[in-house]
Amino acid sequence: MKQFFKFVLASMVGFLLTSVIVLVVIIVLIFGIFAEANDKTVEVEPNSILQISFNYPVSERTPNNPLSALNFLGIDGEKSIGLNDILVNIKKAKTDDNIKGIFLNESNITPGEATSEEIRNALIDFKKSGKFIIAYSEIYTQGFYYxxxxxxxxxxxxxxxxxxHGFSQQITFLKGALDKLGIEAQIIKVGTYKSAVEPYFLTKMSDANRLQxxxxxGSLYDHFLTGISESRKINKDSLFNYANELKVRLPEDALKYKLVDGLKYKDEILDELKQRTGLDTKDDLKTxxxxxxLKSESQTKDDNKKESKNRIAIVYASGEINGGDGDDNSIGSESISKALRQVRLDDKVKAVVLRVNSPGGSSxxxxxIWREVMLTKKAKPIIVSMxxxxxxxxxxxxxxxxxxFAxxxxxxxxxGIFAVLPNMQKFFNDKLGVTFDGVKTGKYADLGNISRPLTPEEHAILQNQVDHGYDDFTKAVANGRHKTQAYINSIGQGRVWTGEQAIEKGxxxxxxxxxxxxxxxxxxxGIKNYKLVAYPEQKSIFNKFGAGLTAEVKTSMVKSELGDNFKYYEQIKSVTQMMRTPQARLPYDIVIN
Known part of the structure; x- marks a missing residue:
């Protein structure tokens, strides 16, 4: 009888949970349908100002999420616009008679370096129309000021x-923590400069890593100063000195050294914008x-391309590279390979642009993916945009x-190529009191077992595999760039370059x-008129029910809970991935504040 009641109770709980999940799905569907139904065209009034502020991360493509403004069930409700639509909007505003100028408003998130460069260049192009751009902020980070x-x-x-104050790069080293835990990071790598593994076996930067x-x-900083120098008409050496001596400590200092044009409160900025659009200070500003x-009906001079039968496909490859399908923020070899096959076999697609924004990942x-790029190149032109x-x-x-292009x-x-295999024997034995024993049918049957250290023979086997991967990598680059493999090896070795430096290196x-x-x-x-088509196809939230939606909700909830510390959570996940397969990955993430 006792077991019977347990069974009944478990059944009731299961039924209730299932009912709740079904109800949640129905509610999300209703909200989604409502959101899509209200995705109406926006009418832009005459004498309007386009307001741009970056209070969200800028991805390569605008997410296909009609619930973005709802902030429901842990799903990220923040509006997010991809770089693709940002550039289209700025270009559209340039020829839109209803848009008189751009108000670049304060932003608390700055896009990545190259992303900022593309947006900045679009703003410079916008100014050729004779329209104005006004920038205002309470806090200027170096990225936003650029x-x-x-x-x-x-x-x-x-x-x-x-x-x-200039640029800096800091790396977190974990060797001390691993030593305390009794965990040894067994490193197998190729490349003097391949420093992604240094945090696990060193306590400071190697000389080679410090050099790169x-x-x-220095290259990034020089470009940063050059851009500001040209825009603000300030000598680059003077800018370097201002930062090096930390001469700009107060808003008055920024004004003194002509980095800004005035100290104003928000209401004064709004009054100036009204004046520039011919409004009285009592009138409402049209923004x-x-x-x-993005939802406006304004047309651009390039709209005739939309009627062309010719296509240029943009294949977006953004995020870390792993096997499987991936998503908007990660590259899955399966989905990108499928996309490349689709555009290769589509006769309407005359050329392909592979947009790559990735620090690497699984070799x-x-x-x-490289194989599919090779096959595509044999069928039609393929250009990379970094x-x-x-x-x-x-x-x-x-x-x-x-x-x-970069x-x-x-x-x-x-x-370069590397692999990391943890030896957790001391952790299990000394910290947890856990021991292991077993049998095997062959000498290498348990190769990769983390409960013991690698033998010299096993280490040699793994090193040979990584060496082989590096040989394949350098050979592929040499063939693609029409260089000798010896030359690629000389500039390879895991060495990181900026786009400017990479031009010089070929x-x-x-x-x-x-x-x-x-x-x-x-x-x-050989085409002039064409329509742009994007791949892989973006999945809407309605395609994500099940594991996909669960993962998105989970990530959003963790991100909300951890805030700025979410990056450390991502680092831990990345380390876990490194331990599964040899990696061709950037040594670290680069953040310029």
Whole structure:
């Protein structure tokens, strides 16, 4: 009888949980249908201002999520616009008679270096129309100021914060913590500069890593200062001195050194915007936010291309590279390979642009994608456009293309392979009191067992596999870039380069953005009129029910709970991935504050 009641109770609980889940699904569907039904065209009034602020991470493509504004059930409700739509909107505003100017408003998140470069260049192009750009913020990070410096007028709150102190890069080393836990990181790698594994067996940067970081960080900083110097008409050496001596500590200092044009409160900025659009100070300012402007009916001069039967496919490869399907923020070898096959076999697609924004990942998955790029190249032109990163595995999948475009501050190269296998014997034995015993049918049957150290023979086997992977990598780059393998090895070894440096080394063909890559693809295909089509197909939230939606909700909830510490959670996940398969990955994430 007791067991019977347990069974009944368990059945009731299961029924209730199932009912709740079904109810939740129905509610989400209703909200989704409602959201899509209300996705109406936005009418832009005459004398309007396009307002741009970055309070969300900028991805390569705008997520296909009609529930983005609902913030429901742990799903990220923040509006997010991809770089693709940001560039389209700014270009559209340039020729839209209803848009008189752009208000670049304060932002608490700055896009990546190369992403910022593309947006900045789009703003510079917008100014050619004769329309104005006004920038205002209470807090200027260096990243946001780099964007804002192109504005006709740059203002800061009189009590605001202006950060101008140069670039730095800090790496967290875990060897001490691993030693305390009794965990040994067994490293197998190729490449003097392949420093992704250094945090696990060193307590500070190696000389080689310090050299490469100093080199690429200096290149990034020089480009940063050059851009501001040209926009603000300030000598670059003076800018270097301002940062080096930390001369800008207060808003008054920024004004004194002509980094800004005035100290104003928000109401004063709004009055100036009204004046520029011919309004009285008592009138309401007519503004349209970037996300809403995407839904407007304004037309551009390029709309005739939409009627063409010719297609140029943009295949987006963004995030870490792994096997499987991936999503908007990760590269799955299966989905990208499928997309490349689709565009290769589609006769309407005359050329392909592979947009790569990736620090790398699985060397095997990278090779799978590389193969599809090679096959596509034999069928039609394929041009690579590099984003913030196209390093290690990200470069692997790029090197076979007909031509490679990068921004000056793209991070690329890092041609190298590594693997990490933890030896947790001391942790299990000494910390937990856990021991292991067993039998095996062969000498190497338990190769990769983390409860014991590798034998010298096993280490040699794994090193040989990694060496073989590096040989394949350098051979692929040499063939794709028409260089000798010996030369690629000399500039490889895991060395990281900026886009500007990669031009000099022959790893990149031209500096330019994704639009430049599209134009190059069209020229190589011999077409003038064409329609852009994007791959892989984005899944809407309705395609994500089950494991996909559960993972998205889970990630969103963890991110909400951890806040700024979410990056450490992602690092732990990345380390776990490294232990599964040899990696062709960038040594670290680069953040410029």
């Amino acid at each position: 964007l804002a410096s192109v504005a006709d007028k740059v203002y800061i709150n009189p009590k605001g914060i202006f950060l101008f 970081v100093t080199s690429y960080l 349209v936010e970037l996300g809403d402007y 095997l998955a990278s090779d799978v 984003g913030d990163y196209a390093a290690s595995g990200g470069y692997y999948i790029s090197c076979a293309a007909d031509s490679i 921004e000056p501050n793209t991070i690329t190269g890092s041609i 790893l990149v063909d031209r500096l330019g953005n994704i639009n430049d890559a599209v134009k190059s693809a069209a020229k190589k295909a």
